[in-house]
Amino acid sequence: MRGRIETILDAAKARGYRKGENPARWRGHLAQILPKVSKTKEARNRKLGRDGHHKALPYEEVPTFIAALRKRQAVTAMALEFIILTAARTSEALKATWEEIDFSKAVWTVPPDRMKACKEHRVPLSPRALELLKTAQGLGGKHLFPAPRAAS
Incomplete structure (x- = not known):
């Protein structure tokens, strides 16, 4: 947010709408006054009793986890x-629609507006991913994995 404000104020100065130094500038201004961003995040996470990241599941435990997951009947x-x-982001997968899936080519095409890099992304689908999608087709709705309480 600070970076956006800095850009807006710089543009305003370039167009003659304001004068003087940019109060939102980090280098040579706020960097001298405020603590580093990483330190503030670390302090907040320590206060909340977390390290800031979710721990990854140990590789050896993945088969057991997947087996347990497959026993569940939930969407x-x-x-x-x-x-x-x-290896998709949660939001990419949960907002995916059937129009993005090409079963014949076994490819999921994620549109740019849902990608972090804002570029179309083509995801190859494994036989198991295709199997999951075929099961999910019976759930109805425009999204691959519709939320039970959400309208599709």
């Missing part, structure tokens, strides 16, 4: 397995 379990198989 969320299918969605989680799909996310693991495709």
Whole structure:
């Protein structure tokens, strides 16, 4: 947010709408006054009793976890397995629609507006990912994994 404000104030100065130094500038100004961003995040996480990141599941435990996941009948379990198989971000997978899936080519095309890099992304689908999608087709709705309480 600070970076955006800095850009706006710089643009305003360049167009003659304001004068003087940019109060939102980090280098040579706020960097001298405020603590480093990483230190403030670390302090907040310590205060909340967390380290800031979720720990990864040890590699050796993945098969057991996937087996347990497959025993569950929930849509969320299918969605989680799909996310693991495709290495997708949660939001990318949960907002995915059937129009993005090409079963014949076994490819999921994620549109740019849902990608962090804002570029179209093509995800190859494994046989198991395709199997999950075929099961999910019976759930109805425009999204691959519809939320039970959300309208599709």
